[in-house]
Amino acid sequence: MKLITAIIKPFKLQEVREALVSSGVEGLTISEVKGYGRQKGHTEMYRGAEYTVDTIPKIKLEILVGADSSSRIIDVITKTAGTGKIGDGKIFVTNVDEVIRIRTGETGNDAI
Amino acid sequence: MKLLTLFAGLFMTFASQGIYADELNSGDTSWILTSTALVLLMTLPGLALFYGGLVRTKNVLSVLMQCFAIACIVSVLWVIYGYSLSFYGDGNFFGNGDALFLGNIGRDALSGYATTTPESLFVIFQMTFAIITPALVVGAFAERMKFPAMCLFSALWLTLVYIPACHMVWGGGLLADWGVVDLAGGLVVHATCGVAALVMAMVLGPRKDFPGPSLVPHNRPMVVMGAAFLWVGWFGFNAGSAWTAGTDAGMAMLVTHISAAVGALTWMTAEWIKTGKPTVVGIATGMVAGLATITPASGTVGPQGALLIGFLAGLVCFYATQFIKGVLKIDDSLDVFPVHGVGGIMGILLLSFLGTKGILSVGANGDFNPMTQFIIQLKGVGVIVLWTVVFTWIAIKATSLITSLRLSDEDESEGLDLIEHNETGYHTS
Numbered sequence: 373m374k375l376i377t378a379i380i381k382p383f384k385l386q387e388v389r390e391a392l393v394s395s396g397v398e399g400l401t402i403s404e405v406k407g408y409g410r411q412k413g414h415t416e417m418y419r420g421a422e423y424t425v426d427t428i429p430k431i432k433l434e435i436l437v438g439a440d441s442s443s444r445i446i447d448v449i450t451k452t453a454g455t456g457k458i459g460d461g462k463i464f465v466t467n468v469d470e471v472i473r474i475r476t477g478e479t480g481n482d483a484i
Numbered sequence: 485m486k487l488l489t490l491f492a493g494l495f496m497t498f499a500s501q502g503i504y505a506d507e508l509n510s511g512d513t514s515w516i517l518t519s520t521a522l523v524l525l526m527t528l529p530g531l532a533l534f535y536g537g538l539v540r541t542k543n544v545l546s547v548l549m550q551c552f553a554i555a556c557i558v559s560v561l562w563v564i565y566g567y568s569l570s571f572y573g574d575g576n577f578f579g580n581g582d583a584l585f586l587g588n589i590g591r592d593a594l595s596g597y598a599t600t601t602p603e604s605l606f607v608i609f610q611m612t613f614a615i616i617t618p619a620l621v622v623g624a625f626a627e628r629m630k631f632p633a634m635c636l637f638s639a640l641w642l643t644l645v646y647i648p649a650c651h652m653v654w655g656g657g658l659l660a661d662w663g664v665v666d667l668a669g670g671l672v673v674h675a676t677c678g679v680a681a682l683v684m685a686m687v688l689g690p691r692k693d694f695p696g697p698s699l700v701p702h703n704r705p706m707v708v709m710g711a712a713f714l715w716v717g718w719f720g721f722n723a724g725s726a727w728t729a730g731t732d733a734g735m736a737m738l739v740t741h742i743s744a745a746v747g748a749l750t751w752m753t754a755e756w757i758k759t760g761k762p763t764v765v766g767i768a769t770g771m772v773a774g775l776a777t778i779t780p781a782s783g784t785v786g787p788q789g790a791l792l793i794g795f796l797a798g799l800v801c802f803y804a805t806q807f808i809k810g811v812l813k814i815d816d817s818l819d820v821f822p823v824h825g826v827g828g829i830m831g832i833l834l835l836s837f838l839g840t841k842g843i844l845s846v847g848a849n850g851d852f853n854p855m856t857q858f859i860i861q862l863k864g865v866g867v868i869v870l871w872t873v874v875f876t877w878i879a880i881k882a883t884s885l886i887t888s889l890r891l892s893d894e895d896e897s898e899g900l901d902l903i904e905h906n907e908t909g910y911h912t913s
Contacts, residue, residue, distance in 0.1 A: 413697075416700045417755070417759055417761060417763050417765075417766075418699070418700050418701060418763075418765060419755075419765060419766060419769055419802075419805050419819060420754070420755050420758055420759060420766070420802060420805060420806050421806065421809065421810060422759060423697045423698075423699065423700050424697050425697055425698075425700070426697060
């Protein structure tokens with residue numbers, strides 16, 4: 373089992389979520405996060421003075437998938453979240469030891 | 485025939501009300517009642533929202549609280565001694581105690597100043613001006629001053645700076661004797677709060693994060709709402725200061741509006757040229773600069789003078805803002821001095837040259853001469869600036885002997901809302 377964590381541009385959320393649902397993803401966690409990468413921060417103005425704000429808002433998606441569907445889901449996110457411009461975000465993939473559905477106690481792939 | 489005589493008699497009675505100045509005029513009274521409500525709206529919620537939006541998320545409540553508390557404190561002090569020391573007696577700097585606790589003001593008394601309206605109304609109309617002036621100073625020490633110190637300082641400042649300035653200019657004191665013209669408070673309100681802001685910023689020192697990237701407004705929509713209240717409220721401030729519901733009030737409202745619009749456009753354009761974008765905080769701030777600058781002149785200039793005053797307000801106040809923070813590195817946090825101080829003083833001086841002869845001579849000496857008036861206005865500015873510097877400094881030093889002025893660095897990072905008030909402006913759930 374894999375945990376796919378994707379940092380994407382906020383305006384892409386709707387499109388990515390719809391694509392994931394049609395690819396059979398049954399659930400995901402969405403967080404509003406702030407950070408920076410190569411895009412750095414952005415400039416804000418206040419009464420004629422420019423201020424550099426270090427961080428920019430992004431959306432973090434967390435999706436649990438079976439090992440076999442991992443690369444397909446990554447493909448879907450890459451295609452839908454990409455604009456070709458700097459700041460499109462990143463995808464991290466981590467191995468997951470165990471998954472438990474709290475309601476039923478099911479474990480492993482059954483709990484995804 | 486008998487009926488006709490009765491009508492004629494009635495007509496005579498009504499007509500005579502316009503002739504004698506010491507009779508109540510319901511038109512004037514209605515307008516000052518309305519103006520009083522408008523001027524209070526400038527502070528609550530206008531200025532409170534304007535300032536509240538300009539600070540950071542963690543300090544939004546502290547600023548709203550400071551404006552609210554000042555409104556209440558000043559109201560009480562105005563009743564106890566503020567009105568009396570401002571508008572009774574003929575001392576040079578302070579009035580006298582004849583109207584302490586407003587004890588001598590009867591239900592039927594008419595104002596000695598706005599002579600066709602009730603004195604009770606004049607008391608509260610002037611009270612709203614006394615409220616907004618120390619509330620404007622809040623912008624200088626926002627995001628770092630402790631609440632108890634803020635309360636004490638504001639009370640002392642009202643007593644030592646606002647009341648004498650009010651008496652000197654409007655209550656028959658020194659500057660009134662000299663013939664200084666200041667319709668609605670270029671000196672009394674804007675010069676005093678602006679200069680006090682500079683003194684406060686220097687005595688308190690800058691915010692921990694100044695100058696830094698984090699010091700940007702947290703809620704610009706709130707700034708715009710506040711600015712809009714200020715614009716509308718300012719009609720009562722300036723046109724209400726005509727003290728009658730006649731031609732003076734009409735012209736004051738017109739020139740006030742013109743200056744606000746031109747000041748806003750000028751600031752917006754100056755910023756657009758300098759930084760590449762027109763900003764909403766910029767257009768709103770330019771509007772305030774235009775309003776502050778026309779304030780003293782709104783009883784004497786015409787529409788063309790207002791166009792010029794608005795233009796100079798937007799331009800000069802914009803560059804003054806860059807100068808104070810960028811060059812002098814003084815953390816007058818919400819730019820009270822460059823907008824109100826510079827604007828108010830500029831309006832006071834400009835009106836000497838832009839005031840129409842016939843109108844200005846009512847407020848000043850009989851034979852009007854621009855240079856003569858300019859010298860009088862300049863002396864007035866000198867007295868008010870000097871007085872404000874000295875007594876603001878005394879007020880803050882006296883406060884510091886009784887209670888500490890600033891939060892610790894740690895508490896300042898945490899934010900005034902939580903540290904001073906145990907509340908937060910926003911919850912995520």
